[in-house]
Structure formats: C-alpha cells, structure tokens
Amino acid sequence: MLILNNTNAQPPTFFLTGIPGLSTAQVWISIPFCLLYVVALSGNSMILFVVLREQSLHEPMYYFLSMLSATDLSLSLCTLSTTLGVFWFEAREINLNGCIAQMFFLHGFTFTESGVLLAMAFDRFVAICDPLRYTTILTNARIAQIGVGMLIRNVAVMLLVVLFVKKLSFCGSTVLSHSYCYHVDLIQLSCTDNRINNILGLFAVFITTGFDCPCILLSYILIIRSVLSIASSEEQQKAFNTCISHISAVAIFYIPFISLSLVRRYGHSAPAFVHTIMANVFLLIPPVLNPIIYSVKNKQIRKVVIKVLNKKKLQI
Incomplete structure (x- = not known):
C-alpha cells in the first residue's frame, strides 16, 4: 500500500464532496446556498460599515458587534470558494496545504465567534449589573485587549492542531x-496513528467553546438574578430587551453546533446528505441571521442602516 508522508513525498491531493446522493440536483441546491452567502456577506459588511462610519455607535456594545460581523464575514469567505466550486464546477480537488490552511481559518474563526459571544455576554453583564462603572470597565484599551486575547488563544490552539496534522501520512482514500x-x-483519512490528533481536537474544543459556553450561561444567571431584584416590572423588561439580540446570537451559534456534534457522534444511521447539509447550515446560519437580528432588534443599528440606504437611493 502506498503511504504518502507529508514530509518526504509530494503532498497528497484530496477530493471534496458536495451532497452525497444528490449530485444531479447540486446545481439547483447551490442556488439557495449562493443566496445565503450573498445575504451573509452583504449583511455583515453593512453592519461593519455602519458601526465604523457612525460616531454614535462607537460604544463597547457596537465594537463587539463589529467583531462578530467581521468574524461571520471571514467564516463565510472561508468556505465560499470551495463550496460553490464543488456545486457549480465540480472543482473537487484540493492539496494538503490548501486543505490545512482552510481548516486553520475555518476552525479558528468558529472559535473566535464563540469568544466574541462570551465578550458580548460580559458586556451585557457589566451594563446591567454594574452600569455606573460600565464606561470605566469597558474602555477602548480593554476592548482591544479582549480582542487580542481571543486572537492569541485561537491562533495558539490551531497552530498546535495544524502542527500535528502535518505529521500525518495518508494512504488509500483521500475523499x-x-x-x-x-x-x-481530514485526520480520519490518515493511515498512521491519529490518537494525538483526536486528543488535540477535543482539547481545542474544550479550551474554546467548552470554556466559553458555561461562562456565557453563568453571566446570564447573574444577569437574571440582578434583573429580578429590580422593583419595577417595566425596568425589568427594558433590561431583558437589551439582551434579546445577544441571546438569539448565542442560540443560533450553539444549537446547530451541539446538534451537529450529536449527529456526528450518534447519528451513524442517518443518510450521508443529512450530515453534509447540517454541516453547511451550521456554518451559514449565524452569518446570515446575526445581521438580520441586530438590524431588527436594535433601534440604533436599524436607524443608521435605513439612513445609509436612503442616502444611496437619493444618490441613484
């Protein structure tokens, strides 16, 4: 059996897969996928544009929102070329280095999104539980430190994962x-021992999403306790309303993430196309829905977006 070692031989070529069992319908299926990509790219670009352009939105909450939009935008761009390439042109080949690069950015931005959602939960916690110190706690310098800290964490974790993937050898199927x-x-296609890679993969998830999710949950337990101590029901409702957008963003990220993990672990009897569609939906749902949710639920964002759109119409 031919063994392709990444260090001593030419890197192997892998073959991407569209939707198993639905190859004849892939062109039609690609249309809604394409529309979702367009919505994700345009929606997140719009959020970034209005936050950077509008002086009134230069606040901690909107800085974190711009981080979320930048992450969603990057996550969509990571898979755009290969997904539409497979669906439209049957461009299935990708070399090992290209595959590892895509894997690095794909997982890196997924972990970054989890980190940004945690930062946004901290923002809501400070705003509701300690409003008088909000501006002194969440200074521009501290927001920058949070962003850099997330970046360092994710890059360090993914570099370790990539380093051990590069040591693997591949033989047999590369589909x-x-x-x-x-x-x-990728590591399942290896013909060498990949136990360390599996452990590193679990460690990467544990130290990122596995850490962020309980912290987000804890922050909302503290927020709920603080809000319930407020005497006025009107003020309680107002406080909860400021969290709705973030709670929605957390739900549309973690529910598909957990569902996909459960299907991969326990859904072996499910058709292959179910796994593929769920995997693509997981990557597309947050980038598509986050800008819509924040544009609908946040009055300031909605006003600025409408103002920008109206200006463009007048120019036309």
Whole structure:
C-alpha cells in the first residue's frame, strides 16, 4: 500500500464532496446556498460599515458587534470558494496545504465567534449589573485587549492542531465528507496513528467553546438574578430587551453546533446528505441571521442602516 508522508513525498491531493446522493440536483441546491452567502456577506459588511462610519455607535456594545460581523464575514469567505466550486464546477480537488490552511481559518474563526459571544455576554453583564462603572470597565484599551486575547488563544490552539496534522501520512482514500476541510474529517483519512490528533481536537474544543459556553450561561444567571431584584416590572423588561439580540446570537451559534456534534457522534444511521447539509447550515446560519437580528432588534443599528440606504437611493 502506498503511504504518502507529508514530509518526504509530494503532498497528497484530496477530493471534496458536495451532497452525497444528490449530485444531479447540486446545481439547483447551490442556488439557495449562493443566496445565503450573498445575504451573509452583504449583511455583515453593512453592519461593519455602519458601526465604523457612525460616531454614535462607537460604544463597547457596537465594537463587539463589529467583531462578530467581521468574524461571520471571514467564516463565510472561508468556505465560499470551495463550496460553490464543488456545486457549480465540480472543482473537487484540493492539496494538503490548501486543505490545512482552510481548516486553520475555518476552525479558528468558529472559535473566535464563540469568544466574541462570551465578550458580548460580559458586556451585557457589566451594563446591567454594574452600569455606573460600565464606561470605566469597558474602555477602548480593554476592548482591544479582549480582542487580542481571543486572537492569541485561537491562533495558539490551531497552530498546535495544524502542527500535528502535518505529521500525518495518508494512504488509500483521500475523499473528504464535505465541501470544505474539517479537522475530524481530514485526520480520519490518515493511515498512521491519529490518537494525538483526536486528543488535540477535543482539547481545542474544550479550551474554546467548552470554556466559553458555561461562562456565557453563568453571566446570564447573574444577569437574571440582578434583573429580578429590580422593583419595577417595566425596568425589568427594558433590561431583558437589551439582551434579546445577544441571546438569539448565542442560540443560533450553539444549537446547530451541539446538534451537529450529536449527529456526528450518534447519528451513524442517518443518510450521508443529512450530515453534509447540517454541516453547511451550521456554518451559514449565524452569518446570515446575526445581521438580520441586530438590524431588527436594535433601534440604533436599524436607524443608521435605513439612513445609509436612503442616502444611496437619493444618490441613484
């Protein structure tokens, strides 16, 4: 059996997969995928534009929102070329280095989104539980430190994962299960011992989303306790309303993430196309819905977006 070692031989070529069993309908299925990508790219670009342009939005909450939009935008761009390439042009080939690069950014931005949601939970916690110190706690310098800290954490974790993937050798099948490179999918094709890679993958999830999710939950327990201590029901409702957008963003990120993990672990009897569609939906749902949620639920964002759109109409 031919063994392709990444250090001593030419890097192997992998083959991406569209939707198993639905190859004849892939062109039609690609249309809604394409529309979702357009919505994700345009929506997050709009949020970034209005936050950077509008002086009134230069506040901690909107800085974190711009981080979320930048992450969603990057996450969409990570898979755009390979997914639409497979669906439209049957461009299935990708070399090992390209696959590892996509995997690095794909998982890195996924972990970054989790970190940004935690930062936004901290923002809501300070705003509701300690409003008098909000501006002194969440200074521009501290927001920058939070952003850099998340970046360092995710890059360090993913560099370690990539380092051990580079040590693997591949033989036999090089057909991946998705239209993009996913860590678990890639290491399963290895013909050498990949136990360390599995442990590192679990460690990466544990130290990122596995840490962030309980912290977000804890922050909302403290927020709820603080809000319930407020005497006025009107003020309670107002406080909870400031959290709705963030709670929605957390739900549309973690529910598909957990569902996909459960399907991968326990849904072996499910058709292959179910796994593929869920994997693509997980990557597209947050970037598509986050700008819509914040544009609808946040009055300031909505006003600025409407103002920008009206100016563009007048120019036309």
